[in-house]
Amino acid sequence: MISVADALKHIFSLASPLPAASVPISEAAGRVLAEDVVAVRDQPPFAASAMDGYAARGPDVAPGATLKVVGEAPAGRMWTGRIEAGECVRIFTGAPVPDGADHVVIQEDTRRTADEIEILASLGDGANIRPAGGDFRAGDRLTAPRRLTPGDIALAASMNAGTLTVARRPAVALLATGNELVAPGEAPARDQIVASNTYALKAMFEAEGADVSLLPIARDTAESLDLSVQLAKHADLLVTVGGVSVGDHDLVGDVTENLGMERAFHKVAMRPGKPLMAGRLGMTAMVGLPGNPVSSIVCGMLFVIPLLRAMQGLPKVQMTTVARPLAAELPANGPRAHYMRAKLGVDGTVRAFPSQDSSLLSILADATHLIVRPENDGPRMAGEMVETLPLWPGTA
Numbered sequence: 001m002i003s004v005a006d007a008l009k010h011i012f013s014l015a016s017p018l019p020a021a022s023v024p025i026s027e028a029a030g031r032v033l034a035e036d037v038v039a040v041r042d043q044p045p046f047a048a049s050a051m052d053g054y055a056a057r058g059p060d061v062a063p064g065a066t067l068k069v070v071g072e073a074p075a076g077r078m079w080t081g082r083i084e085a086g087e088c089v090r091i092f093t094g095a096p097v098p099d100g101a102d103h104v105v106i107q108e109d110t111r112r113t114a115d116e117i118e119i120l121a122s123l124g125d126g127a128n129i130r131p132a133g134g135d136f137r138a139g140d141r142l143t144a145p146r147r148l149t150p151g152d153i154a155l156a157a158s159m160n161a162g163t164l165t166v167a168r169r170p171a172v173a174l175l176a177t178g179n180e181l182v183a184p185g186e187a188p189a190r191d192q193i194v195a196s197n198t199y200a201l202k203a204m205f206e207a208e209g210a211d212v213s214l215l216p217i218a219r220d221t222a223e224s225l226d227l228s229v230q231l232a233k234h235a236d237l238l239v240t241v242g243g244v245s246v247g248d249h250d251l252v253g254d255v256t257e258n259l260g261m262e263r264a265f266h267k268v269a270m271r272p273g274k275p276l277m278a279g280r281l282g283m284t285a286m287v288g289l290p291g292n293p294v295s296s297i298v299c300g301m302l303f304v305i306p307l308l309r310a311m312q313g314l315p316k317v318q319m320t321t322v323a324r325p326l327a328a329e330l331p332a333n334g335p336r337a338h339y340m341r342a343k344l345g346v347d348g349t350v351r352a353f354p355s356q357d358s359s360l361l362s363i364l365a366d367a368t369h370l371i372v373r374p375e376n377d378g379p380r381m382a383g384e385m386v387e388t389l390p391l392w393p394g395t396a
């Protein structure tokens with residue numbers, strides 16, 4: 001059995017970064033940027049008014065002063081004259097500030113008559129002008145690689161990028177295996193259960209930018225598995241669920257090896273997830289997740305998500321953990337790293353659920369975090385800091 005860190009190294013060696021593609025900016029959120037976006041002009045491109053009011057010259061701006069209104073500058077239509085002493089221009093938020101002006105007096109601080117304004121005693125001390133290039137300059141970059149957040153998209157749009165170069169979405173074929181499984185909504189026989197894992201995994205991988213196709217459930221026969229694996233031939237990644245342990249009906253390893261899989265490893269010193277397997281089948285990377293629902297979801301999170309990120313050009317790093325205090329003591333851990341379902345309390349502590357059986361989805365759904373116990377970690381007291389992984393980012 002290898003360690004979680006070594007298993008992840010092997011998994012990364014299965015990944016080659018996918019080629020880049022160009023997408024309209026309106027479709028780019030959540031994709032991984034493959035090429036820097038470079039600003040072609042300053043933003044704002046001109047000194048712009050930050051308020052609705054009157055643009056004027058600094059020395060003229062004083063309570064009690066009277067200024068002649070000589071023009072109007074709405075956003076999108078600049079006033080091209082030059083403001084002289086004793087003059088002002090009616091201006092609106094976002095409009096270019098006319099030459100000669102270095103102040104915008106907000107309209108609340110003025111009294112307007114037909115073609116004059118009087119500046120009131122309430123005058124504030126702000127110039128209310130956004131300098132040219134105050135946001136970014138021509139040549140500034142939004143650097144790749146990065147997963148594009150809505151904020152990045154707004155910045156790239158502002159840099160005038162109509163299309164962005166992003167990594168192609170990894171094509172993932174997801175395959176549940178087992179005679180006992182039916183799809184949700186179907187009628188299970190008395191000795192059957194409903195497949196659950198692949199639906200969670202599909203959601204997790206899609207949230208990482210993958211294009212996931214759910215293959216029909218394979219039966220525990222070499223023929224059925226063989227056929228299903230063939231269906232995944234054009235995928236970048238095949239993720240199987242179940243059939244990787246040592247039972248007579250656990251055929252995923254044998255079938256994929258007969259089809260030419262170069263195995264990277266089988267079995268990892270972790271709980272849940274011990275029978276994890278990975279390798280390469282031709283051009284397709286393959287990860288064989290254990291069948292128990294929690295095992296597959298934990299392994300999907302620890303290994304497949306970092307792999308999908310690496311395929312999209314992001315750094316090859318493990319999932320980021322956060323240290324949090326324990327709500328209650330934990331006994332010493334054994335020789336396998338343990339990923340314990342836990343709940344974050346309002347006081348910021350994490351409490352492990354008493355049962356950690358890897359079949360219990362009710363506990364997984366109630367959990368917010370996994371507590372990461374390293375191999376042979378000693379007993380831990382309440383209040384001690386432990387590393388945690390958020391289970392469902394974006395929901396807490």
Ligand SMILES: Nc1nc2c(c(=O)[nH]1)N[C@H]1C(S)=C(S)[C@@H](COP(=O)(O)OP(=O)(O)OC[C@H]3O[C@@H](n4cnc5c(N)ncnc54)[C@H](O)[C@@H]3O)O[C@H]1N2
Pocket residue numbers: 176177178180181193194195196197198241242243244245246247250272273274275289290291292293295358
């Ligand atoms: N003698 C041993 N038996 C087992 C070992 C072992 O080391 N020695 N390891 C155990 C561990 S740990 C795990 S995890 C499981 C994993 O085995 P498989 O990957 O071969 O998974 P299956 O046997 O096919 O299924 C296990 C369990 O999960 C249910 N399952 C499978 N797929 C799904 C699905 N898509 N949705 C919901 N539930 C699923 C399946 O019905 C079984 O109950 O092996 C242990 N055994």
Ligand code: MOO
Pocket residue numbers: 270271272273274275290292295358359
């Ligand atoms: O470690 Mo297996 O992954 O529980 O149930």
